[in-house]
Amino acid sequence: MDWASVQSRIGLGEVMVSDTDSRFDQVLLDGRHLLHADEPASAGGRDVGPGPYEFLLMALGACTSITLRMYADRKQWPLEHVIVHLRHQKVHATDCRDCESKDALIDRIDRRIELIGRLDAERRDRLLKIANMCPVHRTLSSKVDIRTELMGAVGK
Numbered sequence: 001m002d003w004a005s006v007q008s009r010i011g012l013g014e015v016m017v018s019d020t021d022s023r024f025d026q027v028l029l030d031g032r033h034l035l036h037a038d039e040p041a042s043a044g045g046r047d048v049g050p051g052p053y054e055f056l057l058m059a060l061g062a063c064t065s066i067t068l069r070m071y072a073d074r075k076q077w078p079l080e081h082v083i084v085h086l087r088h089q090k091v092h093a094t095d096c097r098d099c100e101s102k103d104a105l106i107d108r109i110d111r112r113i114e115l116i117g118r119l120d121a122e123r124r125d126r127l128l129k130i131a132n133m134c135p136v137h138r139t140l141s142s143k144v145d146i147r148t149e150l151m152g153a154v155g156k
Helices: 003-007 052-075 121-131 135-141
Strands: 016-019 026-029 034-037 079-092 105-117
Touching (some): 052 105, 052 121, 052 135
Antiparallel strands (some): 016 026, 026 034, 079 105
């Protein structure tokens, strides 16, 4: 497939994902960038790109870092670098009162943030609060309404 011609048809704010001739390799397009997602070789993929959960973590990490950078710059605080470490896992929902099953698993993301720069404790605490307000964090923490529809069949 000619991905360059497909890129030009993608609308602003739209993303398209397509499989390839490889088993799990996916092409991700946003009109400006072409990326690959895949599964690791141990899961039957070719490992030509991050997996879906890795992209999710990258989105949260990038949004967190950008949000902190924008806030610190606006306040003219001496924040030199932000490094965000993320990990996703399924954990038993032992403390979930509203879960249908007591053996239910929930998604948990552990996010550790390194703030490099001459920041006092008050500013560091404020930046931690700001991190929890980044748009992707708020999306992941809220009820998300995903509407799916099947498009018309396209034959070869």
